[in-house]
Amino acid sequence: xxxxxxxxxxxxxxxxxxxxxxxxxxxxxxxxxxxxxxxxxxxxxxxxxxxxxxxxxxxxxxxxxxxxxxxxxxxxxxxxxxxxxxxxxxxxxxxxxxxxxxxxxxxxxxxxxxxxxxxxxxxxxxxxxxxxxxxxxxxxxxxxxxxxxxxxxxxxxxxxxxxxxxxxxxxxxxxxxxxxxxxxxxxxxxxxxxxxxxxxxxxxxxxxxxxxxxxxxxxxxxxxxxxxxxxxxxxxxxxxxxxxxxxxxxxxxxxxxxxxxxxxxxxxxxxxxxxxxxxxxxxxxxxxxxxxxxxxxxxxxxxxxxxxxxxxxxxxxxxxxxxxxxxxxxxxxxxxxxxxxxxxxxxxxxxxxxxxxxxxxxxxxxxxxxxxxxxxxxxxxxxxxxxxxxxxxxxxxxxxxxxxxxxxxxxxxxx
Amino acid sequence: xxxxxxxxxxxxxxxxxxxxxxxxxxxxxxxxxxxxxxxxxxxxxxxxxxxxxxxxxxxxxxxxxxxxxxxxxxxxxxxxxxxxxxxxxxxxxxxxxxxxxxxxxxxxxxxxxxxxxxxxxxxxxxxxxxxxxxxxxxxxxxxxxxxxxxxxxxxxxxxxxxxxxxxxxxxxxxxxxxxxxxxxxxxxxxxxxxxxxxxxxxxxxxxxxxxxxxxxxxxxxxxxxxxxxxxxxxxxxxxxxxxxxxxxxxxxxxxxxxxxxxxxxxxxxxxxxxxxxxxxxxxxxxxxxxxxxxxxxxxxxxxxxxxxxxxxxxxxxxxxxxxxxxxxxxxxxxxxxxxxxxxxxxxxxxxxxxxxxxxxxxxxxxxxxxxxxxxxxxxxxxxxxxxxxxxxxxxxxxxxxxxxxxxxxxxxxxx
Numbered sequence: 168x169x170x171x172x173x174x175x176x177x178x179x180x181x182x183x184x185x186x187x188x189x190x191x192x193x194x195x196x197x198x199x200x201x202x203x204x205x206x207x208x209x210x211x212x213x214x215x216x217x218x219x220x221x222x223x224x225x226x227x228x229x230x231x232x233x234x235x236x237x238x239x240x241x242x243x244x245x246x247x248x249x250x251x252x253x254x255x256x257x258x259x260x261x262x263x264x265x266x267x268x269x270x271x272x273x274x275x276x277x278x279x280x281x282x283x284x285x286x287x288x289x290x291x292x293x294x295x296x297x298x299x300x301x302x303x304x305x306x307x308x309x310x311x312x313x314x315x316x317x318x319x320x321x322x323x324x325x326x327x328x329x330x331x332x333x334x335x336x337x338x339x340x341x342x343x344x345x346x347x348x349x350x351x352x353x354x355x356x357x358x359x360x361x362x363x364x365x366x367x368x369x370x371x372x373x374x375x376x377x378x379x380x381x382x383x384x385x386x387x388x389x390x391x392x393x394x395x396x397x398x399x400x401x402x403x404x405x406x407x408x409x410x411x412x413x414x415x416x417x418x419x420x421x422x423x424x425x426x427x428x429x430x431x432x433x434x435x436x437x438x439x440x441x442x443x444x445x446x447x448x449x450x451x452x453x454x455x456x457x458x459x460x461x462x463x464x465x466x467x468x469x470x471x472x473x474x475x476x477x478x479x480x481x482x483x484x485x486x487x488x489x490x491x492x493x494x495x496x497x498x499x500x501x502x503x504x505x506x507x508x509x510x511x512x513x514x515x516x517x518x519x520x521x522x523x524x525x526x527x528x529x530x531x532x533x534x535x536x537x538x539x540x541x542x543x544x545x546x547x548x549x550x551x552x553x554x555x556x557x558x559x560x561x562x563x564x565x566x567x568x569x570x571x572x573x574x575x576x577x578x579x580x581x582x
Numbered sequence: 583x584x585x586x587x588x589x590x591x592x593x594x595x596x597x598x599x600x601x602x603x604x605x606x607x608x609x610x611x612x613x614x615x616x617x618x619x620x621x622x623x624x625x626x627x628x629x630x631x632x633x634x635x636x637x638x639x640x641x642x643x644x645x646x647x648x649x650x651x652x653x654x655x656x657x658x659x660x661x662x663x664x665x666x667x668x669x670x671x672x673x674x675x676x677x678x679x680x681x682x683x684x685x686x687x688x689x690x691x692x693x694x695x696x697x698x699x700x701x702x703x704x705x706x707x708x709x710x711x712x713x714x715x716x717x718x719x720x721x722x723x724x725x726x727x728x729x730x731x732x733x734x735x736x737x738x739x740x741x742x743x744x745x746x747x748x749x750x751x752x753x754x755x756x757x758x759x760x761x762x763x764x765x766x767x768x769x770x771x772x773x774x775x776x777x778x779x780x781x782x783x784x785x786x787x788x789x790x791x792x793x794x795x796x797x798x799x800x801x802x803x804x805x806x807x808x809x810x811x812x813x814x815x816x817x818x819x820x821x822x823x824x825x826x827x828x829x830x831x832x833x834x835x836x837x838x839x840x841x842x843x844x845x846x847x848x849x850x851x852x853x854x855x856x857x858x859x860x861x862x863x864x865x866x867x868x869x870x871x872x873x874x875x876x877x878x879x880x881x882x883x884x885x886x887x888x889x890x891x892x893x894x895x896x897x898x899x900x901x902x903x904x905x906x907x908x909x910x911x912x913x914x915x916x917x918x919x920x921x922x923x924x925x926x927x928x929x930x931x932x933x934x935x936x937x938x939x940x941x942x943x944x945x946x947x948x949x950x951x952x953x954x955x956x957x958x959x960x961x962x963x964x965x966x967x968x969x970x971x972x973x974x975x976x977x978x979x980x981x982x983x984x985x986x987x988x989x990x991x992x993x994x995x996x997x
Contacts, residue, residue, distance in 0.1 A: 179796050180618040183763070183803065187600045189623065194597025203595040204630075208604065211792075215619075237793065278776040298970070300772075319795065321975060332826035348598070356652060357715075359692040377626075378652065379593050380734065388598065443886075449872025450865030453886045458862025460940055462971055463886075469886035469897070471858075471868045477883035479927055481896070499775060509890055519815025525875055555713070558737060558875055 168338070170196050171223040172206045175244050176217060176318055179208040188323055195327065197335055200210045200344050201229065211235055216247035229335055232524040234318030236301040236302060245304075249288035252308060258288045262293065266300045298322050303331060312338055317544045329472035343396045347403050347409055349387040350420040350429075352571050356380045357416070368411045368434070371402065382564045383571070387414075402442065419574060426570045427455045430577070434465040437581045439514040441573075443469040444482055444507035446494065447521035447537060452566045467511045472503065482506030495520050495532055497549050500540040504547055517574070519540045519569050521552070523561045537565045541576045548576055583754050586638040587621045588651040590631060590659050591733055594623040598681045599837050603738055610742065614751055616644060617798065619654040626650055631662035639724035646749055649733030659730060660719075663901060664703035666724060671701045673817045677708065681715045709745045713737050727753055759812045764802040764817050764825055766846075766985050767833040774802065774829070781824050786817065795980045798986065799841070801828075802908050810935045834989060841985045842870045843993070849880040854929040854994045856988075858884040859922035860896055861909065862936035862952060880927045897921030910935050910947055912964050915955040919962055930991070932956045934984050936967070938976045952980045956991045962990055 172325035178184040191205040196203050204227060209215045216235075224232045237243030251254050251551030263285035270277050275522050275539065287293075294303030294314070307315040314331055317325045344534055350357060356378045360367075367376055373393050379386040389406055391399045411418055420429040435440055441456040443452045453469035455463055472478040483506040485498055503518035528534035535554035550572050554561045570571050587607050593599040604621045619642060624630045631650075638645045648924040650659030650959045664671050685692050698831050702708075702719065709729070714737035721728040730748055731738045745980030755880075766774060771793045782791055788808050801902035804821055806814045820868030826833055835844040849856055858867045866886035871877055887893040889905055898921040899914055907913040918933035943949035950969035956964050965987050 168971065177790075177792060177805075178607070178803070180608050180621060181805075182605040182607065182618075183794060183801065185600065185602045185605040186621075190594070190600040192597065193595050197596040203597075204625070206595060206601075206623035206926055223623075237795075275770060276773065278772050280776060284772075321972065344598070355690060357693050357695055357699075358691065364665070375592075377592060378651075380931075386598065388593070389598075390592075397949075409805040424625075430962040444975060445865075448869075449877075450860075450868030450886060451872075451880075452882055453865030453888075454863075454869050456887075457888065457938075458974060458977070461941075462864075466864075466893035467889040469865055469884070470896070471865065471872075471884035471886065473868075473872065473884075474882040474926075481883070481925065482887070492723055510896065511889075527878075534779060557736065559873060562869075562873070 168201050168228040169204050169226070169245065170201050170229040170231060171227040173219055173223060173230065173232045174206070174318070175211060175232060176208075177210045179234070188318065188568075190257050191320070192231055192233070195332060196229070196335070197346070198232075199332065199428045202344070203337065211243050212252060213237060213243055213247045217245065217251045219311075220248070220251045220313070225471065226314065228311055228338070230311050230313045232313065232315040233518055234324050236315070236317045237247060245287060248304070248306065248313075248315060251354035252288055252306060254289040256285050258282070259287050259291075260285075261295050262287070262302055263530060265302075269270065278343055279442060294326050296322055296326050297329065298325045300492065307333065310425040311330050315434070327436075343399060345391045345396070345399045346404055347389050347407050348377050348422055349389075349407060349414070349418055350424065350426075351414055351417045352419050352426060352567070352574075353382045353385060353417055356385050359385050362413055363387070363410060366413060367484075370406065374406065382560075383567050386534070416575070416578070425459075426567065426574065427456075428459050429496050430570060431456070431459045431462055431465060433463075433574070433577050437577070439577070439581065441518050442467050442507045442511035444503040444518040444544060445469060445471050446473060446478070446503075447523045448519050448520060448562050448569070449473060451562050452517060452519065452569055455566060455570065460544075467513050470507055478503065481510065484511070493532065495522055495536055495538055497538055497540075497551070500538045500549060501542075501547055504540040504542050508542070515541065515543050515573070517569050517573050521561070521565060521567060524556045524558045535561055537561070537564065537568075539569045540570060541569070541572045543580065546580065548572065583616050583643040584619050584641070585616050586642040586645040587618060588634055588638060588645065588647045589621070589623045589733070590626060590647060591623075592625045593930050595625050601869060603735055605734065606735070606739065607646055607648070607742070610643070610747060610869075611646075611750070611757060612761070613667075614747065614754060616750065617756060617759070621683070623676045628658055628662045631659065635663070635666045635728070636724075639726035641730065643726055643753070645726050645728045645877060646732040647728065648738050651730065659719045660702060663719070663721065663728075663730060663841060667703055667721060669704040672704050673697070673701050674706075675700075677702070677717055680717075684715050684838060685686050709741050711737055711741050712744065713740045718735045720724045731930065748940065756809060758814060760806045760811070760814045762804050762822050763837050764804075764822060764829070764833055765799065765837075765839065765841075766829055766832045766988075767800060767834050767841060767982070768832055769800065772799050774800050775829055778802070778825060781821070781828060788924065789817075789821065792882060797975075798982050802845055831990070831993070832984075840870075840874075841982065843874050843988055846871070846874045846877055846880060848989070848992050852992065854992070854996065855880050855882050857882050857922045857926035857928040857931050859931060859933040860886050861888060861916040861918075861934060862894070862938040863934050863981050864888060866977050867934065867984055870981060870985065882928050885922055885925065893918065896925065898924070908947065910937055910940070910951055910953055912953055912955075912966070913981050915964060916962055917955075919955040919957050923957070923959065928958065930958050930988070932988050935979060936976070936980060939971045939973045950976055952976070953984075954980065954984045956984070956987045958995065961995060962980065963987065
């Protein structure tokens, strides 16, 4: 069965908001075996919405609409749907009461505008919104099931997870799509693809492979379609094993897991604790590590030493080292890692210091020069990167490289 | 003039990648006075690509295509374009040589696959890619200008900024679209909209307004369209002043600036230095602050005190305080902020401690309980939040609240 995702809102077209809802819906629909054939973003304009609903309900079995359900005047999805269905807007007392209850619970005033917020196309089936005021809505036309949800990501997700996806599953039948994603780090897409050439050539015809690069990491995604789920799963495992055998240490995980999760698992398993000493990444490595639930079991803390004074005082970096080699140097990151391991009493530390840019470079150390170290009380390894001039990209990319340095250090130093 | 943006790649439809390119392109096209009427994401399937190109070139004056230009087998945009134009694929020696030069500069091997990477639809006009191996391409059909760029965001941006947008400007004429976005913090969308009701009712008919909420912030966007740019700009300033007058302190900036940039400006202007002591946000506040270029002039560092031991040792939080009130308490965050101001010798500090979740709550302190403090040597203000159960959302939202607490503290305490 096929789905279209329609996201509504001028803010999407003028680029003020990035559409993350479609990716989330796409992923969930795919895992239900539904093929997402098109994602369309359109403005808050009745005629455009009506035309798109007409096209999409004819081309797809499921049409998911997100956005344009707020209480303000620019949100016109509901009236456009009424227009498309040829029905009137009617006030719904139950929804009105539940919105009022919701606002009271939050200790918020009830603005007049809420009355309009409780009007819906006649015949609407409601999906409860437990985390916001606009409920989800279900309709049918042209043989398609139409589900409309708010554009606020956590409201959309909550409604879909509670009731939306069950509705869709109930209507879907039995073509299976299986996917497995192999996560790699440290090699370019073209080179990976070349190394995997033999495996790719030998894939069954109902298998496909894709390479998805992002900051020093490439996801290798295998997809298989067919009716016999068990057979597909068996073959998928075989193919994944073949790819793992070729890529070896470069594989750091599978599916949606991140390098920071993979490291977290290693640290937990080996009963190791970690700290970071960050200059140019300004806390971003600590943020990545602590994004993982349960990270407090292995992560003790970080010293973000943005100024030299903090590097000296809190990390014991020597004045002489800073004077002789500068803050961005192998010598400094080595002292930083020693300092943070001592100060936080952890097994392992990572340190990083660089020129994130866009300014602050010199001929010998241009913007994008990054030094990093990883080590314990016995051994310290270091690495230098030469990146570009984009500050955020430098922060993100160098953090990922530092995590890879840590990953390899754990692999090499701890059984 | 009208534009369609087409993003190509199965990874978009199955939700493995969030389409951030469209927002960036949409924003830039809008600022050139071009109306982006539709954003469409479609799979790597020749027939779907050809059909969409046919529709889009008939409905729009500019068609921007991103994605599907990589060297691997799943990337078929180029051959699909050739099919759509009815031309052959031809090998281009110049492009081949420049790709080889690019790879050699990076000290990377030249895989065989690069030969295929240098084949293009006959008659392609090239746009140079200074940061990657796949060049941009320009075509014309059905009266529309078609620009195809790689899906890798920084390559796409570089090509469009260097040559792509100039091409588009040259073809565009003189309808002006002006936008101004007023950034607010601390109030819900519905309540803001109600307060602005009189201003909105009195807007000229060629003005529109939109409210875009995101984690405790709402962007209020005004759009005006017309032929007389100067008149539009005058009227826009007037409307912005009216809105500022109604919203007062809740306005923290304009356009694309962030709360962290706005704070950075304040700190610089007032010659103040800042540090943070973070528990539940794990370095995220420091990351936001240091994302701003030049932040090293006012930000000295952060102590990410994830464990109680680090809170005691590095921030001087008393054992007794932790025992009596717990790590998530007003008493602890007050000691944390004192500790970080003393340790880093800054004018102002922020501290935060909470239960980010998804686990770790108790009946008295459920997941989502967050305490924060902001202060200097003379005065400390505190705030408590009760958020939900989503770890990442709690980290992000509480960081934004902490920055707002800081913003108001600077306003109140320093002239």
